[in-house]
Amino acid sequence: MPLLLENLLLLLITFAIGLALGWFVWGRNKEEY
Amino acid sequence: MEFRGKILVGAAATVVLGLIGHAATGEKFMSGLEQQAQTELAARGLDAATVRFGHDPLSRSAVLDGELADGSRQEALDVVMAIPGVSQASWQTDEIAAKDKSDDGTSSAISSEMQGKIAKCQDDIDKIIESRKISFRSGSAYVSPASNKILDVLATALKSCDGLSVVVEGHTDDNGNSAINKTMSQERADRIKAGLVERGIPETMITAIGYGSTRPRAKGSDAAADAQNRRIEFRVGPAKGPTQNDAKAQQGE
Numbered sequence: 067m068p069l070l071l072e073n074l075l076l077l078l079i080t081f082a083i084g085l086a087l088g089w090f091v092w093g094r095n096k097e098e099y
Numbered sequence: 100m101e102f103r104g105k106i107l108v109g110a111a112a113t114v115v116l117g118l119i120g121h122a123a124t125g126e127k128f129m130s131g132l133e134q135q136a137q138t139e140l141a142a143r144g145l146d147a148a149t150v151r152f153g154h155d156p157l158s159r160s161a162v163l164d165g166e167l168a169d170g171s172r173q174e175a176l177d178v179v180m181a182i183p184g185v186s187q188a189s190w191q192t193d194e195i196a197a198k199d200k201s202d203d204g205t206s207s208a209i210s211s212e213m214q215g216k217i218a219k220c221q222d223d224i225d226k227i228i229e230s231r232k233i234s235f236r237s238g239s240a241y242v243s244p245a246s247n248k249i250l251d252v253l254a255t256a257l258k259s260c261d262g263l264s265v266v267v268e269g270h271t272d273d274n275g276n277s278a279i280n281k282t283m284s285q286e287r288a289d290r291i292k293a294g295l296v297e298r299g300i301p302e303t304m305i306t307a308i309g310y311g312s313t314r315p316r317a318k319g320s321d322a323a324a325d326a327q328n329r330r331i332e333f334r335v336g337p338a339k340g341p342t343q344n345d346a347k348a349q350q351g352e
Contacts, residue, residue, distance in 0.1 A: 067158065067186075068153070068156035068157060068158050069121065069125055069128075069129065069156065069157040069158055069159060070117075070118075070121050070125070070156060070157065072159070073117050073120060073121045073125075074114060074117040074118075074121075076117075077113050077114070077116060077117040077120075078110065078113055078114070078117075080113075081109060081110060081113040085106060085109070
């Protein structure tokens, strides 16, 4: 696989994980209160 | 809705960040890996092998090239694979699908690809020559209308031999003076070459050589053998000298 694709995939996965974590920590709380 | 927009902006920013990071460090990272692999190989006395990584696009799969004994080949692969960051290692000669990567200039990939191309081109020409022979009258380099038709077919076939070179060999029968025969065969080869150039084949792609009667195909000196020996042969090989585009440019002038 080209290095560029590997880099981009890795970063996007990191972004997605960050997003999911962020939603889990803050977004969900907001819904509850 | 606004939330989704923010995610998209974030994803786009991530992609941009990735692109910038890649442009800034990609080449450096790869040449670092390449150097490290080469050092590791040299440390084990396997420095007959050269390591290259894909450069267009950059890739972490290593391609090894060079002359090594069969046992050492596997060892070299293991050594390269053991380096952190290397995703794959293979030998150039084992790679049938090396076509895509051969653009980076590794010589033996080109030669194996080239060999296939040469064989195909030679085969095409042989088939044409087999069924319709370019023939000459004894003592003449006159290209008959029938032979001209063969040249039409040959020129079409040669156009798909882009990037190769062709040697046009002229041969004569063994009648008469051998020096004259040599000149005659050269003239025949030259005429064929000229005929092909007229039909749009780059001049630099074709070399005409006259062998006279030194390389007969049929033994004996009866009329049938003589007719077989008065012939033109084509040998396809790898390209040499200026590129096809140069030749086309010259023709266009």
